[in-house]
């Protein structure tokens with residue numbers, strides 16, 4: 302049985318259903334991200350696991366025991382809050398020691414464990430500073446050390462990196478993952494940043510509107526999204542409504558806005574569907590060749606790649622092209638769009654245009 | 655460009671100067687003059703007034719009483735105000751605005767009116783004594799008017815809102831998640847209060863204490879009405895010197911001494927606080 306199991310977890314605030322029968326599980330030692338747009342119920346889920354909110358329905362099991370009857374104080378979870386919630390009137394060392402004091406750990410052991418936790422987050426030199434005199438990244442690590450020092454069974458992180466600037470955030474992603482591996486602690490991290498979730502997690506739980514959309518490895522949620530929402534929320538995607546006309550063991554045929562396209566093996570029944578193609582899977586060809594003809598509408602340089610907006614009979618396409626050092630096609634140019642059927646995804650009909 | 659800040663703050667500085675610094679400087683100068691019963695104020699420059707005050711046990715007693723009253727008022731204000739602020743902090747927004755109104759409501763009524771109300775309650779034939787005697791609980795009136803205790807009681811009533819507001823402001827500045835963090839680390843509610851909430855309310859308690867102490871030490875209306883001539887404090891003594899004895903220079907010297915001693919207490923308090931709580935706060 303999995304280490305942490307959420308079973309039909311539901312939270313209602315009056316009319317609002319913040320979390321809607323969420324079921325998933327986390328294995329011991331795993332790093333799992335809870336990913337979703339703002340307001341989809343991520344924090345609420347974390348708060349229920351932490352014990353600060355009571356579920357309206359459903360169960361949370363940790364290491365075999367049901368957490369319902371256990372108050373937050375006795376769950377022994379390590380929590381890093383979005384605001385870090387450091388005790389500003391205490392030094393870094395006192396902050397980290399707090400949880401051990403509450404556990405009545407003997408003085409000598411306490412000192413050693415605090416020291417070890419501070420070393421783990423590379424803050425040994427700043428132990429006697431007050432949090433106010435520290436940078437955002439340092440505070441974040443204090444919060445992490447404070448949560449880890451009690452050697453929790455489960456570490457809960459609520460958007461731990463959202464207060465940091467882009468560069469520091471990338472550094473801290475690696476740092477956080479290193480610390481998590483070294484401590485070997487099962488971790489559930491909330492984030493609304495898809496690249497963060499992809500970069501850090503063993504598995505990603507994608508949520509929308511309080512409901513679970515997909516649970517999978519970062520590679521799989523990106524490569525084989527199960528629905529329209531997941532395909533567009535993680536990375537960029539060109540989605541169009543289509544009609545699945547026929548399918549067999551070698552592939553499928555779809556009609557999309559009057560254009561007939563070949564697709565991969567489909568698991569859906571013939572009927573309304575949606576196709577999704579990643580911008581980086583589309584090749585440009587000479588006009589008239591390839592699958593579609595289009596006109597370049599917009600061209601944005603992103604450093605490592607170009608992003609092109611191309612108008613086609615299907616609608617607007619986004620196409621990503623690696624920056625090879627040569628001049629990119631000009632705005633207004635006629636091009637052909639091509640991709641292999643295997644790069645197309647066929648999803649249940651969604652709300653895409 | 656460099657002159658802009660001065661220009662902009664000019665009106666305020668002028669007002670400040672005219673209304674505060676000038677009278678203060680004039681009082682300061684006056685305190686070195688001398689007074690003669692027949693000739694009035696003589697523009698001398700001597701420390702005679704200060705020597706007279708500092709050499710007289712009568713004045714020492716008045717200063718001692720004033721500071722004792724101020725200290726007691728501050729302590730009781732803290733004892734009442736801190737729990738009140740904590741309750742206020744935990745109320746739901748709708749209730750909170752109502753309770754804030756109740757807390758600061760008394761400030762909208764003149765101190766004199768409120769103190770007269772206390773006089774009606776505390777007098778020998780006042781509401782409290784009459785009631786207690788009617789119920790047969792006491793035989794003779796329990797003296798509350800013209801006592802330091804009565805003055806402290808009324809001052810507490812006047813100044814408690816300042817303490818509540820100062821502490822509440824400090825509580826609002828703190829991150830509510832710190833309490834959840836402490837709870838997740840295994841702290842009981844009492845430990846959370848003692849180790850997390852109270853220390854974060856401390857700056858408010860300390861600044862509230864400074865406000866209440868300085869205002870209580872220089873309060874005039876309440877001690878004048880409830881203490882009269884029998885329980886004199888520094889402010890009422892200064893008033894008497896100015897308006898009854900007409901010895902303005904001596905009154906000025908007492909006023910300056912009050913100012914200096916209140917400032918000394920405040921600075922010492924600040925120092926103590928800074929050393930005790932250091933850089934963790936502010």
Ligand SMILES: Nc1ncnc2c1ncn2[C@@H]1O[C@H](COP(=O)(O)OP(=O)(O)OP(=O)(O)O)[C@@H](O)[C@H]1O
Pocket residue numbers: 314317318319337338339340341342343344345346493
């Ligand atoms: N105490 C509450 N009372 C009523 N509704 C609430 C309460 N807390 C949260 N909600 C609602 O529940 C939903 C989920 O909130 P939650 O805080 O879990 O979102 P989130 O996914 O963490 O979003 P974000 O990324 O913005 O932090 C939101 O629609 C929110 O308005």
Ligand SMILES: [Mg+2]
Pocket residue numbers: 343344345
């Ligand atoms: Mg949130």
